[in-house]
Every structure is written in structure tokens, then in C-alpha cells.
Amino acid sequence: MKFPLYFSNRIAxxxxxxxxxxxxxxxxxxxSVALGVIVSLITVSTGVGSKNAIKNRLADFGGAxxxxxxxxxxxxxxxxxxxxxxxxxxxxxxxxxxxxxxxVTVSGxxxxxxxxxxxxxxxxxxxxxxxxxxxxxxxGKVPVVTEQGYSNQVILSEKIASDLAKRVGDSxxxxxxxxxxxxxxxxxxxxxxxxxxxxxxxxxxxxxxINHARKIQDMEKDxxxxxxxxxxxxxxxxxxxxxxxxxxxxxxxxxxxTDKYPQIVDWINIFDTNIAxxxxxxxxxxxxxxxxxxxxxxxxxTNSIGLLKTLGATNGQIRTIFINYTLLIMxxxxxxxxxxxxxxxxxxxMTGFLKLDPENYYVSEVPVDLNPIxxxxxxxxxxxxxxxALILPSYLISKISPVKAxxxx
Numbered sequence: 001m002k003f004p005l006y007f008s009n010r011i012a013x014x015x016x017x018x019x020x021x022x023x024x025x026x027x028x029x030x031x032s033v034a035l036g037v038i039v040s041l042i043t044v045s046t047g048v049g050s051k052n053a054i055k056n057r058l059a060d061f062g063g064a065x066x067x068x069x070x071x072x073x074x075x076x077x078x079x080x081x082x083x084x085x086x087x088x089x090x091x092x093x094x095x096x097x098x099x100x101x102x103x104v105t106v107s108g109x110x111x112x113x114x115x116x117x118x119x120x121x122x123x124x125x126x127x128x129x130x131x132x133x134x135x136x137x138x139x140g141k142v143p144v145v146t147e148q149g150y151s152n153q154v155i156l157s158e159k160i161a162s163d164l165a166k167r168v169g170d171s172x173x174x175x176x177x178x179x180x181x182x183x184x185x186x187x188x189x190x191x192x193x194x195x196x197x198x199x200x201x202x203x204x205x206x207x208x209x210i211n212h213a214r215k216i217q218d219m220e221k222d223x224x225x226x227x228x229x230x231x232x233x234x235x236x237x238x239x240x241x242x243x244x245x246x247x248x249x250x251x252x253x254x255x256x257x258t259d260k261y262p263q264i265v266d267w268i269n270i271f272d273t274n275i276a277x278x279x280x281x282x283x284x285x286x287x288x289x290x291x292x293x294x295x296x297x298x299x300x301x302t303n304s305i306g307l308l309k310t311l312g313a314t315n316g317q318i319r320t321i322f323i324n325y326t327l328l329i330m331x332x333x334x335x336x337x338x339x340x341x342x343x344x345x346x347x348x349x350m351t352g353f354l355k356l357d358p359e360n361y362y363v364s365e366v367p368v369d370l371n372p373i374x375x376x377x378x379x380x381x382x383x384x385x386x387x388x389a390l391i392l393p394s395y396l397i398s399k400i401s402p403v404k405a406x407x408x409x
Contacts, residue, residue: 025296029326030333032289033382036282037337038344040378043278045345047271048374049367054268055234057196057362058257060132061205062122063101063228064237066255067091067248076107076120078217078225085249091229094247096240098232101127104213104225108176110164110206117160120204121174123213129230133194133207140168140192147221151209153191157202161193168193174206176216184216197358200261264362279378286382287389294326294390298397319394326390327383334379345370 067086071079092100104123109116130142133155143153156166166172168190176184188208196202214223231240237256244254258265308318345368348354352365 025293025300026329029289029293029329030336032286033330033333034337034340036286036382037334037378038341039282040279040382041338041341041345041375043275044374044378045368045370046348046366047275048371049369050361050363051268051271052369053367054198054264054362055257057198058201058261058264059231059234061136061196061198061201062257062260064231064234064257065229065241065244066257066260067227067229067244067252068255069226070251070253072226076105078104078106078213080217080219080223081226082249082251084251086252087247087249088227090247091227091244094240094243096231096233096236097229097244099127099129099132099230101125101129101228101230102210102224102226103228104210104217104219106176106213106216108174110160110172110174112164112166112172115164117163118204119160119174119206121154121176121206121208121213121216123208123210125210125224132230136194136196137192138195140190143191145209147209147211150211150215152186152188154188154206154208155192155194156190156206157204158193158195159199159202160206161190166190178216186212197364198261198264198362199359200264267362283382283385287386290326290330290386291389291393293329294322294393295396297325298322298394315397318397319391322397323387323390323394327387330383330386334383338375338379342370342375 067081069079069081071082088100091097102125106121106123108119108121110119111117124145126145126147128145130145134142137155138158140155142155143151145151154172156164156172161167164172170190172188172190174186174188176186178184194207210224211221213219213225214221217225219225229240229244231237237258241254241256248254308321348366349368349370354366356363356366358364
């Protein structure tokens with residue numbers, strides 16, 4: 001073992017530290033490190049967790065990518081997808097694609113004697129991914145969707161069901177209007193109630209059989225308004241988007257979920273700024289405290305520094321001793337900070353005791369992402385940045401005269 005490391009270990013674990021000023025200083029240093037780790041872990045885990053939870057909910061509800069006709073306008077009524085050059089098998093076999101489902105959308109109004117709600121009826125077919133959708137169901141069930149005849153079962157959002165005072169098993173009348181034609185009335189049965197916590201979805205969408213939507217839109221039985229494309233890894237959205245361009249034909253286009261809901265994406269991108277700001281503040285606090293610890297330890301051990309210089313130790317060796325000494329003081333703070341921070345995050349992940357207002361945050365409880373890479377990066381980052389920050393103040397050691405230091409021993 002090299003001399004600086006050996007000596008720093010000896011003084012770091014010396015019993016003398018328990019009976020002098022360094023005991024208080026060491027406690028303050030460790031406490032600041034532990035608090036820095038705890039706050040950083042919670043900030044990163046909940047910030048990244050919130051971003052991923054919102055993006056995944058958007059992608060799980062309507063696909064990470066949608067395929068639509070270029071003739072589609074700004075209304076919610078689907079235009080028939082052009083089949084020229086469209087290759088559904090190639091879409092399904094594109095790397096990272098986990099599923100594809102057809103849909104037709106049409107706008108309408110659900111009404112009761114007391115109230116009404118403007119809705120988007122999303123008709124889905126037999127390829128509807130009911131297992132993926134089941135995570136959103138809060139009451140009832142996902143009906144079995146076939147394309148034989150007309151299924152009258154629908155899934156309402158909790159918001160729409162509440163506004164219309166409807167429960168599972170109730171019937172509800174829906175009115176669809178068409179230009180230059182009489183309104184079309186349909187009576188549906190509520191089979192299930194869902195909740196995504198995303199206002200732009202929960203306020204509008206009703207899920208039902210595709211044949212009703214086809215009939216209202218005057219489509220043939222094999223025509224569709226588009227396809228929802230689900231991905232295995234939503235983080236690889238851009239790569240999948242590029243790959244799918246070759247399979248959709250020249251008269252159709254792709255729409256990413258991030259383009260469909262830009263206001264939500266802009267909002268969750270604020271998390272990146274908040275995470276960076278909070279971690280920067282915590283690093284500054286930790287560094288200031290650790291530098292304070294180093295300076296006080298140098299002052300307290302001035303006599304030891306003088307003696308080491310007298311025995312032939314160089315300024316560089318003594319600086320290394322005190323930097324190592326300070327970093328060793330930080331280790332228990334890092335350990336306790338990780339234990340407490342990870343413990344709190346695990347508790348939140350298992351119980352969800354911290355709630356949020358979905359009207360403002362798009363999730364009903366604080367999501368947690370316990371990525372080991374983030375956990376290790378925070379601890380290593382604090383340790384490395386602190387080590388670099390200690391180099392400059394450690395030069396105070398070179399100003400200490402061995403003669404004057406030993407004179408008052």
C-alpha cells in the first residue's frame with residue numbers, strides 16, 4: 001500500500017477522531033453527503049419514472065406510432081387508409097414492433113336526460129390488444145371484440161362515465177352526425193370503465209367495435225382508418241419510425257405519439273431541467289461542506305503536517321493523504337444515503353403512498369424508476385466531483401511551515 005493511502009486510512013479510522021473537533025466535522029460532512037444522495041436519488045428516480053410512465057401510457061393506449069391516410073384532415077373522423085404500397089406483414093415484422101391493431105374513429109355525442117359528453121368513438125377490430133388495454137380498466141372488463149356483426153359493448157372512460165352517471169351494465173345513447181344527412185343514433189352497453197389519468201384521452205375516447213364506425217363512415221367491411229403500432233421499446237421510437245416508412249405506401253403517413261400530444265411531451269421535458277437543477281444545487285451544497293471539512297481537518301492537524309514535512313513527506317503526498325482522508329469520511333454518508341433513498345423509493349414503488357393530482361401531473365401517484373445505472377452514477381458522480389473539488393483547497397498544505405507547525409507541538 002502506498003504511503004499516502006496507508007496514512008489516510010490510519011488517521012481516518014483513528015480513535016482520536018472520537019474525542020476532538022473532527023468528530024463533529026466528520027458528522028456534518030457525512031450528513032451533507034447522505035442528504036445529497038437521498039435528494040438526488042429521489043429526484044432522478046421520480047423524474048425519470050414520471051416521464052416514462054406518461055410516455056408509456058400514451059403509447060399503450062393508442063400505439064407509439066399511428067399509420068394514417070394523407071387525406072386525413074384535422075377532424076377526428078377517420079379517412080380510409082390507402083392500401084397502395086401498404087404492407088401490413090412488413091409492418092408487423094419490423095424490428096421492435098410488438099403489435100399492430102386496426103381502428104376507425106368518428107366523433108359523436110353521448111347523452112342522457114340530464115347531461116351530454118362530446119366523445120371520439122374509436123372502433124377496434126379482432127386484433128385489438130385487450131391484454132395491453134386491461135391495465136387501464138378500473139371497473140367491468142374488456143369485451144371480446146369480433147368483426148362479425150355489430151357489437152354494442154363499449155368501454156367508457158371514468159371521466160365520461162361519471163359525467164353521464166353511468167356504470168357497468170348501463171346503456172347509453174350516442175349521436176353521430178354526418179354532413180347533409182340525418183343524425184345517426186346508436187345505443188351501447190357499458191362493458192367496462194377505464195382510466196389512463198391523461199386528461200386529453202379520458203375526456204374524449206370511447207372504445208367499441210369497428211363495424212359501427214365503418215358503417216357511420218360509409219366504409220367497406222375490410223377498410224380501416226389506420227393502425228396503432230406498439231413497440232417493445234418506446235425509447236427506440238425514432239429508429240422504428242424510420243424503418244416503418246418503407247412499408248406504409250406513398251399515400252399514407254406515420255404519426256408519432258410525441259407529435260400527437262406535443263403539449264404533454266413539452267410538459268414532461270421540463271423534468272429534465274428540474275432534475276439537472278436540483279442535482280446541481282445538491283452537488284454545490286455537498287462540495288461546499290466537504291471543502292469545509294477538509295479545511296478544518298487541515299487546520300486541526302497542522303502539527304501532524306509539520307511533522308510529516310520534517311520526516312520528508314512532500315506537499316503532494318500530504319495533499320493526497322488529506323484528500324483520501326476526506327473521501328473516506330464520505331463513504332459512510334454515501335452508504336447511508338443510498339440505503340435511506342432506495343428504501344424510500346422502494347416503499348413508494350410498492351405502496352404508492354405519495355399521490356398526485358392527475359389533472360396536473362397525468363399520473364395519480366408518484367412513479368419510481370429504480371435504474372441501477374442512475375443509482376451508481378449518482379454515488380460515483382458525487383465522489384469524483386468532490387475529489388476534483390478538493391484539489392485546490394488542499395494546496396493550503398503547501399503554505400504550512402514545518403518549523404512553525406512543530407514549534408507549538
